[in-house]
Amino acid sequence: MNNRWLEIEVFTRVAESGSFSRAAQELELSQPSTSRIVTGLEARLGVKLLLRTTRNVALTEAGALFLEKARQATADIEDAEDAVRxxxxxxxxxxxxxxxxxxxxxxxxxxxxxxxxxxxxxxxxxxxxxxxxxxxxxxxxxxxxxxxxxxxxxARKIASVERLLVAAPSYLAKRGTPRTPEELTDHDTILHELGSPGKSTLVLLKEGTAQKVTLRGKLKIDAAPGVLAAALAGLGIANVTTIMSEQELREGKLVRLMSEYELEPLKAFAVxxxxxxxxxxxxxxxxxxxxxxxx
The missing domain is CATH 3.40.190.10 (Periplasmic binding protein-like II)
Structure with a gap:
């Protein structure tokens, strides 16, 4: 293999894995060889690409730039091969x-x-x-x-995902079922945005009219499975997607609320x-x- 392409491949795997030993294993090289190749690349370029500690490897500013260009060069080569095949x-x-x-x-x-x-x-x-x-x-x-x-x-948009408000039957039995956006303000909401100060703004649409509501909640969770689990546990009303909740809705473990109102769909992007x-x-x-x- 051309020495420069070997250097790029080894450096990229070390940078992405954060480990010389892991990169060596993936590339079926010895760890000393892997380290020697990266050191030789740094010597040839005259810059430090990686900061080495006993526990991990971190990119320098020059290393981050070189990694970006190395990935693009590798992608160009792969594209050329794909075009031929x-x-x-x-x-x-x-x-x-x-x-x-x-x-x-x-x-x-x-x-x-x-x-x-x-x-x-x-x-x-x-x-x-x-x-x-x-x-x-x-x-x-x-x-x-x-x-x-x-x-x-x-980035490229790949889908729009419907959103809806849901709650467990156990929560609704204790707190009642909200029928209007105003009534939502009196309920507990499970917040997904950890950066919010205990509240979240929601826009509901009905017959072309938008109504903004500020929701408050005692519980904030940073992962969608936790939001779903909290809703199933009866801890409050959750703003979820259809994909996230369709099985639970079919089984009656969750109830859709205020279905006459629409929420802005959640866009999914490939980045x-x-x-x-x-x-x-x-x-x-x-x-x-x-x-x-x-x-």
Whole structure:
């Protein structure tokens, strides 16, 4: 293998995994060889790319810049290979980060047909609700819900997800069932936004008229499974998605509230840390997800 491409591959795996030993294992190299290759790259460039401690490895500012460019160069090479082989011969690994509930109930169920079509592809999935640093996490694509923060990342909308208000029968038996937006202010709400000061603003639509309501709650949870569990436990009213709650609604464990009112749908986006032009295999996955989720 060309020495420069070996350097890029080794450096990228060390930077993404945060470990020389883990990168060496993945690349089937010895740890001394892995360390020597990265040290040689730093010497050739004349800059420090990684800060090494006894426990982990961190990128320097120069290292973060080099990692970004290295990923783009690798993606360009992969695109060139894919172009020669043809779209039906995609191969390699897609590293994907997804929220827990949406990933479990929407993204993963859509993957079988995709992997059947591209048998040479592998998908590695990280599942968490907090918005991690996608560059340091080493992912090719992330699924994010709601409003996107300003960034240099590329993004594409893949779906709109219906939202609704729900509560457990046990909660409604104790506190009554709200019929109007005004009545919601007298109820306990399970808040999902940890940054909110004990309250959340909700916009409800009815016959084209919007009404803004400030909801208050004693309980804040930063992950969707916790919000769902709290609602099932009768701890208050929850603002959830249909995908998140459809099974519980069918089984009668949750009750939909104020169905004559609409909530603004939650948008799901595919986000690309490498920029607005993702690799061919990532583009293929996005196209598949848009079609699968629409159905």
């Amino acid at each position: 043809g779209i039906d011969s995609l191969r390699g690994t897609i590293r994907l980060a997804v929220p827990i509930v949406y990933g479990t109930r929407a993204i993963i169920p859509a993957l079988p047909r995709f992997l059947e079509r591209y048998p040479e592809l592998r998908v590695e999935i990280t599942m968490r609700d907090e918005r991690q640093n996608l560059v340091s996490a080493g992912v090719d694509m992330a699924i994010r819900m709601g409003t996107l923060e300003d960034s240099t990342f590329g 690309f840390p490498s920029g607005p032009r993702p690799s061919t295999k990532v583009q293929a996955l996005v196209t598949h997800l848009i079609s699968a989720l629409a159905n």
